[in-house]
Amino acid sequence: MAGLGSVTLISYKNKQYAITCEHVVHNCSLFFSGAGKGDTPSINEKDILRCKNLKLITTCELHDIAILSGYNPDSKTKKSFYPLEESDSITFESLSKNLGTLCLFDGVWGKYTQKGPWNDILYFDTCYVSAWSGIANVKENEIIVDFAAKEIIEKRTDVFPKLAEVEATGGTLDFSGCSGCGLWVKFMSKPVLIGILLGRAICDVKTQHLIRFTPIWKIKKILGKI
Numbered sequence: 001m002a003g004l005g006s007v008t009l010i011s012y013k014n015k016q017y018a019i020t021c022e023h024v025v026h027n028c029s030l031f032f033s034g035a036g037k038g039d040t041p042s043i044n045e046k047d048i049l050r051c052k053n054l055k056l057i058t059t060c061e062l063h064d065i066a067i068l069s070g071y072n073p074d075s076k077t078k079k080s081f082y083p084l085e086e087s088d089s090i091t092f093e094s095l096s097k098n099l100g101t102l103c104l105f106d107g108v109w110g111k112y113t114q115k116g117p118w119n120d121i122l123y124f125d126t127c128y129v130s131a132w133s134g135i136a137n138v139k140e141n142e143i144i145v146d147f148a149a150k151e152i153i154e155k156r157t158d159v160f161p162k163l164a165e166v167e168a169t170g171g172t173l174d175f176s177g178c179s180g181c182g183l184w185v186k187f188m189s190k191p192v193l194i195g196i197l198l199g200r201a202i203c204d205v206k207t208q209h210l211i212r213f214t215p216i217w218k219i220k221k222i223l224g225k226i
Contacts (some may be wrong), residue, residue: 005021006181008196009071011081012223017197019219020180022059025066027128031056055215060222061181063141063214064198066180067222071099074117081168082193087216089187090194095215096138103145103185104132105197110177127160129178143183143195146176173209175200184214 005024010017018031025031031054052072059066066142071079095101109129137144157164166196183195 004108004110004113004177005179006177006197007068007080008150008180008182009079010084010193010194010219011085012220016069016071016081017057017223018054020066021196021198022061022064022066023199024055024093024179025059025068031068058222058226062089063218063222065196065214065219067220069127075106077174084085084193084216084220086190087193087220088191091140091218092215092217095135095143095194098135099138100134101185102132103135103183103194104130105178105181106182107175107178107181107197109175111174112160112166113177114160127156127158127163129175131175141218142198143215144201144210145183145213147209147211 001105003057005020007018007020032052048082052070054068055070057067057069070149071081106128112127114127131147133145133147135143136146178197179199181197182193183197184191185194186192193216194220195215198212198214201210201212
């Protein structure tokens with residue numbers, strides 16, 4: 001395993017997709033979905049869920065986006081797909097007029113996700129990280145948000161003992177593994193998807209902690225070409 005990434009499950013024009021970053025996928029890689037959640041401290045072979053392999057449909061190097069399909073509908077996780085049509089109001093023009101709007105992302109915290117010591121199965125203790133802040137800048141090709149580590153929410157030290165050492169520094173956190181997760185805002189009492197996390201932006205880390213996102217209007221253009 002080379003590393004971890006996140007995906008955002010969306011539906012668009014009656015089709016279902018899993019979106020992540022182009023830099024997350026690699027040639028000759030397999031992508032799995034629908035992993036089951038363990039209910040006991042040991043693994044029972046009868047309970048092992050055989051995950052379905054996802055299909056890589058297309059990639060866009062310019063916007064660092066990869067589109068996959070084939071999420072297992074029989075998955076124990078029962079994830080729902082966000083209807084992308086609910087983001088129709090999110091445009092470059094509308095978002096540019098609303099700088100400072102509170103937004104949120106939630107992704108896999110790769111630094112603290114642990115892999116089981118087995119060669120014939122994939123088993124992870126998966127840690128997640130959430131962060132929220134105001135939109136700092138909006139460009140045609142990217143959304144910029146300043147995510148300073150001001151507070152650690154729901155630090156589950158019972159499940160992830162290593163988190164006991166993690167403290168909010170007011171500065172940068174390692175977001176490795178979050179690439180591909182969604183950026184959300186609240187609109188009309190509903191969560192609305194506005195972008196996909198790419199990675200850090202070049203900035204002065206002493207005063208800024210900028211993260212780049214591909215805007216949802218660019219995602220729609222990529223999907224429109226499939």
